[in-house]
Amino acid sequence: MAKKHVVVLTGAGMSAESGVSTFRDSGGLWEQYRVEQVATPEGWHEDPKLVTDFYNGLRRQLLTKEPCEGHRLLAEMEQDCNVSIITQNVDDLHERAGSSRVLHLHGELFKVTSSMNPNDPRQIRTLKDDEWEVKIGDKAPDGSQLRPFIVWFGEAVPNIEPAAEICSQADVFLIIGTSLNVYPAAGLIQYVPQGCPIYLIDPKEVSIPACMPVTHIRKGASEGMREFLRTLQP
Numbered sequence: 009m010a011k012k013h014v015v016v017l018t019g020a021g022m023s024a025e026s027g028v029s030t031f032r033d034s035g036g037l038w039e040q041y042r043v044e045q046v047a048t049p050e051g052w053h054e055d056p057k058l059v060t061d062f063y064n065g066l067r068r069q070l071l072t073k074e075p076c077e078g079h080r081l082l083a084e085m086e087q088d089c090n091v092s093i094i095t096q097n098v099d100d101l102h103e104r105a106g107s108s109r110v111l112h113l114h115g116e117l118f119k120v121t122s123s124m125n126p127n128d129p130r131q132i133r134t135l136k137d138d139e140w141e142v143k144i145g146d147k148a149p150d151g152s153q154l155r156p157f158i159v160w161f162g163e164a165v166p167n168i169e170p171a172a173e174i175c176s177q178a179d180v181f182l183i184i185g186t187s188l189n190v191y192p193a194a195g196l197i198q199y200v201p202q203g204c205p206i207y208l209i210d211p212k213e214v215s216i217p218a219c220m221p222v223t224h225i226r227k228g229a230s231e232g233m234r235e236f237l238r239t240l241q242p
């Protein structure tokens with residue numbers, strides 16, 4: 009029998025049990041920093057040093073974190089299913105847990121790029137663990153200041169089209185730990201084929217278009233994944 013294609017859309021709640029802050033929960037990152045300052049092109053133009061330091065801090069923090077059980081269960085699911093992960097997270101915890109197909113919608117914390125041509129693949133470089141600290145004056149191959157390879161608010165999301173294509177080929181759609189507040193990522197659910205079972209793992213209520221029948225597993229990512237795997241068994 010052909011393996012089921014399970015498409016998983018993850019957000020910050022996926023990494024919460026690894027100790028990475030979410031954005032919109034109380035105490036989340038956007039309560040501590042102004043989005044406009046650290047996550048927009050305008051913020052970058054105004055104060056590239058502040059933005060550079062902010063992402064240096066996130067990188068340094070990430071080096072101390074480990075994948076949680078939820079990340080590991082998703083990676084193990086590849087033994088029985090074709091799993092495609094589409095993540096809004098910029099951490100590399102899915103990859104470190106062993107997942108092999110991960111599409112990042114909002115960039116990757118351990119990558120840097122040109123501030124002139126951020127989406128030119130020739131400018132994008134992966135930092136080694138000991139290179140987490142980027143400095144003003146560090147240059148991309150095109151000679152411009154290095155910037156984080158992060159999709160900021162107001163910027164295009166180049167991976168949204170491949171992500172929509174993946175969603176349209178789902179046999180099962182699983183959403184974990186995203187408030188679905190940010191578009192275009194939140195709109196991906198519209199590409200899921202009619203009749204495809206949709207599961208949501210999140211301890212809180214998440215608003216999803218009413219016409220979509222969703223099984224809500226009201227638990228954290230790890231416990232929720234255990235329950236999801238039980239439901240998936242034939």
Ligand code: APR
Pocket residue numbers: 018019020021022024025030031032033036096097114184185186187188189190209210211212214227228229230
């Ligand atoms: N397990 C599962 N879900 C959890 C857990 C947990 N342990 N803890 C919190 N959550 C849920 C919250 O209930 C919330 O629904 O995770 C969700 C986190 O939502 P947000 O903080 O809004 O994060 P996210 O949806 O990933 O944000 C999307 O917004 O700020 C931008 O670019 C940033 O990628 C990010 C995007």
